[in-house]
Amino acid sequence: MTITRGGGLAGLTRQTEVASDALPPGEAAKLHELVEGAGLLSDAVPRDAPPTHPDEMSYEVTVEDQGRARTQRFSEQTLPDSVRSLIAWTDSNPERPPG
Amino acid sequence: MHRHEHRLMHRCGFPRGCCFIAPPFLLDRLAKEGNAEQQQAALATMAQSASIRTRRAMLTELVRTRGMDVAALVPTAGAEDRSVYDVEHGGYNDLPGRLVRSEGGPASGDDSVNEAYDGADATYTFYKQVYDRDSVDGSGLAFVSCVHFGRDFDNAFWDGGEMVYGDGSNHLFIVGSLTKAIDVIGHELTHGVTQYTAGLEYHGQSGALNESFSDVFGSLVKQYSLGQTADQADWLIGAGLLVPEMGGQALRSMSNPGTAFNGDPQPAHMDDYHDLPDDNDPRNDNGGVHINSGIPNRAFYLTATAIGGNAWEAAGQIWYQTLTERLGSTSDFAHAAEATVEAAADLFGAGGTEEQAVQKAWEEVGVPVAVSA
Numbered sequence: 001m002t003i004t005r006g007g008g009l010a011g012l013t014r015q016t017e018v019a020s021d022a023l024p025p026g027e028a029a030k031l032h033e034l035v036e037g038a039g040l041l042s043d044a045v046p047r048d049a050p051p052t053h054p055d056e057m058s059y060e061v062t063v064e065d066q067g068r069a070r071t072q073r074f075s076e077q078t079l080p081d082s083v084r085s086l087i088a089w090t091d092s093n094p095e096r097p098p099g
Numbered sequence: 100m101h102r103h104e105h106r107l108m109h110r111c112g113f114p115r116g117c118c119f120i121a122p123p124f125l126l127d128r129l130a131k132e133g134n135a136e137q138q139q140a141a142l143a144t145m146a147q148s149a150s151i152r153t154r155r156a157m158l159t160e161l162v163r164t165r166g167m168d169v170a171a172l173v174p175t176a177g178a179e180d181r182s183v184y185d186v187e188h189g190g191y192n193d194l195p196g197r198l199v200r201s202e203g204g205p206a207s208g209d210d211s212v213n214e215a216y217d218g219a220d221a222t223y224t225f226y227k228q229v230y231d232r233d234s235v236d237g238s239g240l241a242f243v244s245c246v247h248f249g250r251d252f253d254n255a256f257w258d259g260g261e262m263v264y265g266d267g268s269n270h271l272f273i274v275g276s277l278t279k280a281i282d283v284i285g286h287e288l289t290h291g292v293t294q295y296t297a298g299l300e301y302h303g304q305s306g307a308l309n310e311s312f313s314d315v316f317g318s319l320v321k322q323y324s325l326g327q328t329a330d331q332a333d334w335l336i337g338a339g340l341l342v343p344e345m346g347g348q349a350l351r352s353m354s355n356p357g358t359a360f361n362g363d364p365q366p367a368h369m370d371d372y373h374d375l376p377d378d379n380d381p382r383n384d385n386g387g388v389h390i391n392s393g394i395p396n397r398a399f400y401l402t403a404t405a406i407g408g409n410a411w412e413a414a415g416q417i418w419y420q421t422l423t424e425r426l427g428s429t430s431d432f433a434h435a436a437e438a439t440v441e442a443a444a445d446l447f448g449a450g451g452t453e454e455q456a457v458q459k460a461w462e463e464v465g466v467p468v469a470v471s472a
Contacts, residue, residue, distance in 0.1 A: 005381060006382050006384055007381060008256070052301070053259050053290075055256035055257060055290065056254075057254050058379065091251050092251070
C-alpha cells in the first residue's frame, strides 16, 4: 500500500509505503483489516479528489493486492474516517522515516 | 420537540452559544420548527460558527420570515470576536469541535488553545491597526480556530470559514508547534482576507499569488509584533517548526527562496518556475502553488528592503491595496507586478522611490513591468 500526501502548509509531497509481507503477522492482519474496512479493495469506480481549500492536504492511496492495483484520491474534506484511521495507524509504525 | 434536542440546546446556559455545537441538521430543525426561544437559540448558535454561518442566505431568510433581528445575532462589526474549539482528534466532519475558549474568556489549561487565541489576536490587531481592516471580511467576521485536528496531523489550513490546526507528529512538524508560529496563523487568516477580496483561485499562478500574499502578511504580522524593520526581519515562514531531520530552519524563506530546508523546491526567479500540471494529483500541489510563491515572495522582500524601514508601511500598503482592490480571481504574476507598480504610484506618487523599488524587484525575479512615462 502506498499513501501519497501532498499540498498542505509546507507544500511537500510525502510517500509512505507499507508492504504487508514485511510486517509481523499480527500487523499484516491488522493492515488488511483496515484496508478492507476502508473499502480500498473494492472494485467501485475510483474516487478522485475535489479541489482543496487553501493549505489543505490531498491524499492518494494505492493498494496492490494479488497483482491488482487500485488507487483512490481524497481531499481533507472527503477523506473517510476509515481511511484517516488507516493513515494514522501507518504513521504510528516505528519504522516511519522523517517527513 | 424531543427532550434530547432540548437538552443539547440548554447544555451550559451561556447566552452566547453552547458548549457543544449541535450538528447543522438539528439547528436547522430548531430554527424552523422550534418555539420562539429555541429558534432564537438555534439561530444564535448558527451565527456563532463561521463554518455553519457560510449559509448566510438561509439564515437571513429564516430571520426575515420569523421577524427577528439579524444584527442581534451576528457579531457586531468593529469588535474582535475569537473562539477556539477542540476537535479532539476528530476529522473534517467533526469540525469545529467543542468550544473551549470564547472572546474575553479565561485562558485554557491547553497551550494550543491559548496560542491559537493569542495568534488570532495578533493578526486581528495587525490588520485593524495597520490597514484599518476589521477581520478577514472587513466586517468583524468571527475568528474561529480549531485545534487538535486529526491524529499526529502535520498541517494547518483554512477551510473557507475557520482555521484548523493539527498537533504535528514529530516526523515533519514538532508536536505542538503549529499554533506557536504567529506567521503561520497570519498566513492562514490571510487566506480568508484573499477569499473576501481578490478571490485568487488556488491553482497555477493565481494560486501561487494567493500563497504569496499569505506569506507576505503572515510575515508582516510577525514583524509587527516584534517591532522589526525590514532589515531586522528573518523573512522566514514557519521558523523552528520542522523537525531537525528535515535539515533546515523554516518552511520557506522569502529573502532566499529554496534555502529554507533540505530539498526546498522554491524558485527565486521565473527561469526556475515549476510548471506543474494543475490537476488533482497530490504530487502537483495544484500546479505548484506553495513552490512558485517563492517568486512573488522575493519580489516583496526586495521591495521592502529597498524602501527600508518597517515593511508593513510602504511595501505592505502597496501589497494590501493590490490584494484588496486591484487583483481578481485569475490574476497572474504579470498582472500582480503591474498592479503593485500602479498601487505604488497611486499611494506614493508616480516616479517615486517606492514605485521604482517595486518595478526593480519584479524585474529582478524575472517579471518585468513596463512603466508608462
